[in-house]
Amino acid sequence: MLNLVTIFKYNIKIIMFPIFVKYRTKMKFVITGATGLVGRNLVEYILDNRSGDDEILATGRNLEVLRILEERGAVTQTLDLSAGITEFNVLDNFGGENAVWFHCAAAVAGASDSSFRDINIRGTQKLIQKAEKLKIRKFILVSSISVYGLHSTKNLGFTEDQEPNPGGTYGESKLEQEALIKSSSLKWLIFRPPYIGGPNDKNVLVEFTKRIKSRKMPLLSKTGYMGYVDARDLAAMMFKGSQSQIVNETYNIQGIACTLDDFVDVLGKNLDQEPPYGKKYPYRLIITLSYVNDFIAKLRGKSRARSISVYRIKALTSNRILDTQKISKDLEFKPKYSLDQSVKDWLKTTSP
16 A cells, blocks of 8 residues: 555656656748749748648648648648738747748749739838737748849858949849838848749749740850759748747848859759850940840830849849858758759759
């Protein structure tokens, strides 16, 4: 028979046991632009790395992709950032101190100036307003190298402390996004990537592929260095940032720096295309043609960031890369995907 001392010790152990159990708070994640390149890869990364109790709300406008993400385990909702503020009520159950929001939705380079205003600026403003009301833990924004401008002034590329100087309306809208979040009451992180590619890309790699296969890739007499990051590397760092104690910091993120010619060669080889991929043009000729194209686009009310524009040509012929020392130190960033692997994986998800 157990004596009273033994019973007392046994009951104390039962009472004290929960104190020594490590408890992880259930998280709530919101991803805007979940049907785009970065957002989709981010949702998939979180699904693969979350705790079983964590909730994920994926928002976007592509119903087919939302269905795929829902089948994988995310909660999905359609959300148009240009809609009225009442449309943002779909986020009401994803607030509180355990909520992290990732803002990936944006009108990309090449869209109209009105889209930049309605989606990138006003849409972000409404999203921040909602996040403040719901008192979320952290707001993470995907910005862009375009906020810096065209020319890296240091050997290692643009640094986070350099004065922004966007050369186009897209970059201006991304810089305005940053200003909105920095002036809010939220805790935030900002990531500035260069060109982004990888699985399910429908922009950068698609555009270059079309030009390579049609033999219309302009080979310029002047070339520069460009930055590139696989969307999966970006997603991994965004998630890691969300789990860290770091707040109110801006990070450059880049996986690869290469010349335009090297980038095109890697893509061309993976497409089983033989060089040359287009005609060679003197830089002065192509930049003159781009000024004409910009003038015509302006008359038609289009953004300056078209496929052949002054900004685009100068971007491709400048040393436009990022210094990533800060993110390497703070978040221990080491890119997992090479350009070759990124292109190979992209080809598995598309039919170029």
